[in-house]
Amino acid sequence: MNKKLFIKTFGxxxxxxxxxxxxxxxxxxxxxxxxxxxxxxxxxxxxxCSVREKPExxxxxxxxxxxxxxxxxxxxxxxxxxxxxxxxxxxxxxxSVDFVLGARNVSKxxxxxxIPKAVEVATNYDESNYEFCIxxxxxxxxxxxxxxxxxxxxSYCIVPHTRGKEISIPLDMIxxxxxxxxxxxxxxxxxxGQNVNNYGARFSNHHRKVNxxxxxxxxxxxxxxxxxxxxxxxxxxxxxxxxEEFAYxxxxxxxxxxxxxxxxxxxxxxxxxxxxxxxxxxRVEKIKKLVPNVGIGSDIxxxxxxxxxxxxxxxxxxVKEVGFDTLYSFIYSPRENTSAFNLEEIPRDVALSxxxxxxxxxxxxxxxxxxKEINNTHRVMIENVIDSIEGRSDxxxxxxxxxxxxxxxxxxxxxxxxxxxxxxxxGKIA
Ligand code: 5AD
Ligand code: SF4
Numbered sequence: 438m439n440k441k442l443f444i445k446t447f448g449x450x451x452x453x454x455x456x457x458x459x460x461x462x463x464x465x466x467x468x469x470x471x472x473x474x475x476x477x478x479x480x481x482x483x484x485x486c487s488v489r490e491k492p493e494x495x496x497x498x499x500x501x502x503x504x505x506x507x508x509x510x511x512x513x514x515x516x517x518x519x520x521x522x523x524x525x526x527x528x529x530x531x532x533s534v535d536f537v538l539g540a541r542n543v544s545k546x547x548x549x550x551x552i553p554k555a556v557e558v559a560t561n562y563d564e565s566n567y568e569f570c571i572x573x574x575x576x577x578x579x580x581x582x583x584x585x586x587x588x589x590x591x592s593y594c595i596v597p598h599t600r601g602k603e604i605s606i607p608l609d610m611i612x613x614x615x616x617x618x619x620x621x622x623x624x625x626x627x628x629x630g631q632n633v634n635n636y637g638a639r640f641s642n643h644h645r646k647v648n649x650x651x652x653x654x655x656x657x658x659x660x661x662x663x664x665x666x667x668x669x670x671x672x673x674x675x676x677x678x679x680x681e682e683f684a685y686x687x688x689x690x691x692x693x694x695x696x697x698x699x700x701x702x703x704x705x706x707x708x709x710x711x712x713x714x715x716x717x718x719x720r721v722e723k724i725k726k727l728v729p730n731v732g733i734g735s736d737i738x739x740x741x742x743x744x745x746x747x748x749x750x751x752x753x754x755x756v757k758e759v760g761f762d763t764l765y766s767f768i769y770s771p772r773e774n775t776s777a778f779n780l781e782e783i784p785r786d787v788a789l790s791x792x793x794x795x796x797x798x799x800x801x802x803x804x805x806x807x808x809k810e811i812n813n814t815h816r817v818m819i820e821n822v823i824d825s826i827e828g829r830s831d832x833x834x835x836x837x838x839x840x841x842x843x844x845x846x847x848x849x850x851x852x853x854x855x856x857x858x859x860x861x862x863x864g865k866i867a
Pocket of ligand 1: 488489593594595696698736737738767768769770771772
């Protein structure tokens with residue numbers, strides 16, 4: 438009989454990808470089908486994130502909700518980064534949980550669903566050679582993992598603790614998956630890794646020497662793939678070879694995520710980021726010179742414990758200088774098992790006011806950029822046709838499309854920008 442799986446996913450693209458792997462393994466090997474209704478599910482999975490929010494509170498309240506509404510014999514499984522961090526403590530605190538499966542143990546999903554109270558959370562487990570069932574999903578976008586784990590030691594970040602050491606997935610496996618998805622209709626490939634442009638630094642088995650630039654070149658040879666994106670690159674590994682490939686390879690989307698975290702050299706040092714403000718700005722300058730219309734996004738953490746007012750001003754200066762097109766900004770949140778955990782936190786009101794200042798500055802930057810967009814033409818790939826028609830330009834701008842033309846997901850059109858409302862762009866198909 439067909440069993441039903443309900444899965445709720447928090448966190449980054451990597452976690453979404455892990456959920457896709459879980460779904461495909463269970464569909465193909467265990468005969469599950471997906472349901473959006475937790476009440477009718479035979480298996481409820483919560484795939485968790487622990488990067489910023491206090492994960493425990495949220496996780497246990499979620500478990501409470503699903504334990505109350507689930508069918509009598511339905512199972513509950515906790516996966517992902519919080520599962521890695523808390524392990525068997527989850528089952529001790531919430532006995533209704535049937536198994537705990539950490540990030541990097543996703544390949545064991547078929548096994549754990551039938552072992553009572555299984556806990557598989559080893560962060561040294563190596564699934565880089567595991568051939569996951571490939572999704573028959575025919576959507577226009579395919580997320581493809583290229584590495585697992587992260588070798589960096591950023592002092593605020595929990596990821597090395599939850600996802601372990603960095604290991605690259607063999608090139609042939611990545612290409613096989615990308616080719617399969619392209620044949621099934623994928624037009625856009627998103628390559629995923631915690632530190633995506635460090636690809637090739639370590640393989641678990643013998644592998645010929647290959648780096649991220651080589652991988653981009655290989656993926657772009659695949660017929661049918663029109664746009665290649667990648668998250669998240671690290672500014673430290675943006676060498677000239679990589680930037681030139683990014684600039685000249687026509688299939689690579691001209692939007693790049695460059696997580697700055699802070700614009701102050703003191704704070705960057707305390708965060709153990711491994712680059713200076715000058716290095717970051719030098720990389721931006723080179724990218725802008727080669728790709729004048731590039732879209733640049735970033736992540737910034739405000740109120741890191743050692744951030745002074747002057748340090749924060751340095752961050753604002755870099756934001757003004759670069760003029761990021763997308764900015765994700767966060768208040769520093771202490772995470773257990775990170776080296777900054779014991780540092781004294783900056784008062785909440787100061788942190789909130791810095792966040793607001795940064796976000797206001799960024800809003801102004803976006804407004805002035807949007808004004809200059811009127812009458813520009815962009816190659817837009819359609820990403821949403823349900824509530825409104827929306828797509829993204831090659832340089833990553835979200836554009837709402839007006840007019841009644843029938844369009845399909847993944848198709849690319851020339852769109853002329855007609856209007857800007859508070860930084861949001863509207864356009865018409867040319
Ligand atoms: N506190 C606040 N933000 C964090 N991030 C990672 N760890 C923390 C933390 N402890 C942010 C970083 C990272 C993004 C995914 O989340 O900006 O790039
Ligand atoms: Fe969250 Fe980081 Fe895990 Fe992604 S890798 S789910 S952001 S903790």
